[in-house]
Amino acid sequence: MLLLKDGEVIDNPWVTIEDHLPTSLPEYPILSYSLLSTLDDNDKINQPLGVLFPCDLDIELLNPFLKKLSLIALIFPTFKDGRAFSQARQIREHLKFTGELRATGQVLPDQYQFLTRVGFTTIMIPEITNIENWKENHHHFTIGFQNSILKEARHGLVRKL
Amino acid sequence: MNHFSHISDSNTSKAIGRYNYNDVDFEFLTERINQFRSQIKRRLNGELTEDEFKPFRLMNGVYLQLNSYMLRVAIPYGTLSSKMLRGLAYIARYYDRGYGHFTTRQNIQFHWTKLEEVPDILTYLASVELHTIQTSGNCIRNITSDEFAGVAQDEILDPRIYAEIMRQWSTLHPEFSFLPRKFKIAISGSSNDRIAVCFYDIGILTCLNKQNKPVFEIWVGGGLGRIPIKGKIIRNDLPPEHLLAYLEAIIRVYNLHGSRNNLYKSRIKILIENLGIDNYREQVEKEFQAMDLDQYRLSNDIMTSIQENFGQPNLVDVPNASETLKKHRQENQAFNQWVNHNSYPHFHKDYIATIISLKNIGETPGDMTADQMDALADLAEEYSLGEIRVTHLQNLVLGHVRKDQLYVLWQALQKHHLAVPNQGLITDIVCCPGLDYCALANARSISIAKKIMSLFQDIHLQEKIGPLNIGVDGCINSCAHHHIMNIGVLGVNKKGEEFYQIKLGGFSYKNNATIGSILGAALTMEEVIEAIRKLINFYLEQRQKNEYFIDTFNRLGINPFKEIVYASA
Numbered sequence A: 001m002l003l004l005k006d007g008e009v010i011d012n013p014w015v016t017i018e019d020h021l022p023t024s025l026p027e028y029p030i031l032s033y034s035l036l037s038t039l040d041d042n043d044k045i046n047q048p049l050g051v052l053f054p055c056d057l058d059i060e061l062l063n064p065f066l067k068k069l070s071l072i073a074l075i076f077p078t079f080k081d082g083r084a085f086s087q088a089r090q091i092r093e094h095l096k097f098t099g100e101l102r103a104t105g106q107v108l109p110d111q112y113q114f115l116t117r118v119g120f121t122t123i124m125i126p127e128i129t130n131i132e133n134w135k136e137n138h139h140h141f142t143i144g145f146q147n148s149i150l151k152e153a154r155h156g157l158v159r160k161l
Numbered sequence B: 001m002n003h004f005s006h007i008s009d010s011n012t013s014k015a016i017g018r019y020n021y022n023d024v025d026f027e028f029l030t031e032r033i034n035q036f037r038s039q040i041k042r043r044l045n046g047e048l049t050e051d052e053f054k055p056f057r058l059m060n061g062v063y064l065q066l067n068s069y070m071l072r073v074a075i076p077y078g079t080l081s082s083k084m085l086r087g088l089a090y091i092a093r094y095y096d097r098g099y100g101h102f103t104t105r106q107n108i109q110f111h112w113t114k115l116e117e118v119p120d121i122l123t124y125l126a127s128v129e130l131h132t133i134q135t136s137g138n139c140i141r142n143i144t145s146d147e148f149a150g151v152a153q154d155e156i157l158d159p160r161i162y163a164e165i166m167r168q169w170s171t172l173h174p175e176f177s178f179l180p181r182k183f184k185i186a187i188s189g190s191s192n193d194r195i196a197v198c199f200y201d202i203g204i205l206t207c208l209n210k211q212n213k214p215v216f217e218i219w220v221g222g223g224l225g226r227i228p229i230k231g232k233i234i235r236n237d238l239p240p241e242h243l244l245a246y247l248e249a250i251i252r253v254y255n256l257h258g259s260r261n262n263l264y265k266s267r268i269k270i271l272i273e274n275l276g277i278d279n280y281r282e283q284v285e286k287e288f289q290a291m292d293l294d295q296y297r298l299s300n301d302i303m304t305s306i307q308e309n310f311g312q313p314n315l316v317d318v319p320n321a322s323e324t325l326k327k328h329r330q331e332n333q334a335f336n337q338w339v340n341h342n343s344y345p346h347f348h349k350d351y352i353a354t355i356i357s358l359k360n361i362g363e364t365p366g367d368m369t370a371d372q373m374d375a376l377a378d379l380a381e382e383y384s385l386g387e388i389r390v391t392h393l394q395n396l397v398l399g400h401v402r403k404d405q406l407y408v409l410w411q412a413l414q415k416h417h418l419a420v421p422n423q424g425l426i427t428d429i430v431c432c433p434g435l436d437y438c439a440l441a442n443a444r445s446i447s448i449a450k451k452i453m454s455l456f457q458d459i460h461l462q463e464k465i466g467p468l469n470i471g472v473d474g475c476i477n478s479c480a481h482h483h484i485m486n487i488g489v490l491g492v493n494k495k496g497e498e499f500y501q502i503k504l505g506g507f508s509y510k511n512n513a514t515i516g517s518i519l520g521a522a523l524t525m526e527e528v529i530e531a532i533r534k535l536i537n538f539y540l541e542q543r544q545k546n547e548y549f550i551d552t553f554n555r556l557g558i559n560p561f562k563e564i565v566y567a568s569a
Helices: A058-070 A083-093 A111-120 A131-138 B025-043 B050-058 B082-095 B115-127 B157-168 B242-258 B269-274 B277-290 B299-309 B319-331 B333-342 B369-383 B403-415 B444-457 B459-467 B524-543 B547-555 B556-568
Strands: A001-004 A008-010 A015-017 A028-033 A051-052 A069-076 A100-105 A122-125 B062-064 B069-074 B079-081 B097-102 B107-113 B185-187 B204-209 B214-220 B232-238 B343-345 B351-356 B366-369 B387-391 B396-402 B468-475 B487-494 B497-504
Touching: A001 B232, A008 B214, A058 A069, A058 A083, A083 A100, A083 A111, A131 B025, A131 B343, B025 B115, B050 B062, B050 B242, B069 B082, B069 B115, B069 B299, B079 B082, B082 B097, B082 B107, B082 B115, B082 B232, B082 B369, B097 B369, B097 B387, B107 B115, B107 B333, B157 B185, B157 B204, B157 B299, B204 B242, B214 B242, B214 B459, B232 B242, B232 B277, B242 B269, B242 B277, B242 B444, B269 B277, B269 B403, B277 B366, B277 B497, B299 B387, B319 B333, B319 B403, B333 B343, B333 B351, B333 B403, B333 B444, B369 B387, B369 B556, B396 B403, B444 B524, B497 B556, B524 B547, B547 B556
Parallel strands: A015 A028, A028 A051, A051 A069, A069 A100, A100 A122, B185 B204, B468 B487
Antiparallel strands: A001 A008, A001 A122, B062 B069, B069 B107, B079 B387, B097 B107, B097 B366, B204 B214, B214 B232, B343 B351, B351 B396, B387 B396, B487 B497
8 A cells, every 4th residue: 555645655654453452562553443442541652643443433432532643544445435524524623633634445536635625634545556646636626615624725615716 | 728718708797697607617617627538538548447437427417328328417506597508509409419308406418428528518518607517426416496586576585696605615525525325405595485395305495583584494304216205394593604504514414324335225314214303403403513613604705705796687667567468468368378377476566487388298398409498598588688497397487577578478489389388287297207218217207298298288178177296207216206296107117017106195395295195006108197087087076166186185085086096997
């Protein structure tokens, strides 16, 4: 898998841990939510921490962990399942989370601006992919009809010429 | 700078009743068309699978049907300018087979387009300020409205301004483009229902609160299809400035919790049935309270900036207009008959709205030829300030006709077979494309509609029968609203044969909104026509003074009607 940010491939230092907790955590661990929620005392963790959060749970569940989290990864089971779009906005707008918000699962380049406009900053994409499509779609639309998290100049119901 | 800048020449006066595009709007459409062009290219070179391409194709209004690709064009809140209608005529003539089909959601469909020509069609449509965006797919669809907006005497506010705001807000909405299922919104600026408000995912009426301020009455969770459900009121006092925030809250709860694994259970109506309206309302209110309402507020600045792009009708006082119309009606019986059936009062005493029936005996309901479109575009320019409205019952409306000019207009309409005096009568049938075109259909619907129309073509008989609506659907998706028509006909497939089920007693509008009841076992096409003949005869025998079909049905109940159709069998 490749990690994409602002249309460019970047290094991914994070390691996803889904099954069981190792005795010592890697430098940049992404824990599945079920593992995160079993941590007895997350206050003791003094290192960057990420969570992989399922699309069928309420993002309010992240509240107790929020201060510790540097990264929240959301899941698109298929590109047609848009639940994580709503979760992303709730995470940005209700939880006021400012760290990395990562899209995982199946997403298509054509969805790139939808993703960034609801607050995603990074995307995991398959290696067998045409990066040029992602680059093009990252900034394809210069105009949008809603205010978004990005506060773009030409977006909103009153658009500037 | 862009391909269309000549169109938005500020010297040309604005089209009335609708938002007029500026350069930014044209630029956006260019970006959208370029994106679709590249998606088609990626599909053709194999970069996109059919499964991946399909949602993008659908969100650009392109369906794969039985014969070819169908292109569905949005007519936001049902308003067309003469220029737009000529644009549609051009598409019909040069990219289709010379006609288009108006739907029940203020769209027009072209049934014979070629996929590779779609980007060129879209480019042409854009030049006349039309698009196909989100006329299909699991997203917020074309926003529909009241065909008498800006005309009706009972109007509290102009719903088209809010419909345009919703059109823009829902266009490529980053959060709501991959919903569990399609999502349909309709709005009226009146408290009297002319939009079938209880049968939308979200339906909006306008009322006055105790302080005499306009507020929205919001209905949710209505719908037809396989599981017809009457919607419920989720909020009856929403200040218009919070419209978008409240819609976001409603749709966010749906997007998060609507079923994703069963196509038939994924509409908002099912979620609300399962949760109960009170529980759903609670979740929506919670979300609404958590939102930064200022970010969504429809401020005076926003309202003004949208409104400024709407052309305003210049209505003038016309001495003796009503007397002139009265005189024409006395002098010509056929004209009088047409006015009786096909007109609607205007708030201005010297104007009248007229319904152009697209239900010609022998023709497909809702179809219009390119020549008729061009002719009507000219007539609208001459007699109705260049504006044409599309109804949710597959007819058109000229909204602002001077009463003294109605007679001349009628004479001109007759030449183009556009003066059929049957609005609201038994031959004003709503009909889906059915198995003649649609890949979803089980049975043909157009042939049934044509046969019924021909059976009752005598206008005196139609008048004797009185107001009655019929909807003919080729499948349970119910594009022709058969569930909520006085008489509904539904095509079903029995072992590869076409059969038809009859529903009676449906009613589309708020106060008496009813889903019809199934009359009995499905019938063949010949039997169903005979059954409708019997049903009408029985009603004519049984009805009491001043009763319409629906009244007689409601008084007698379904059993006597059932006996009439099935007794001899």
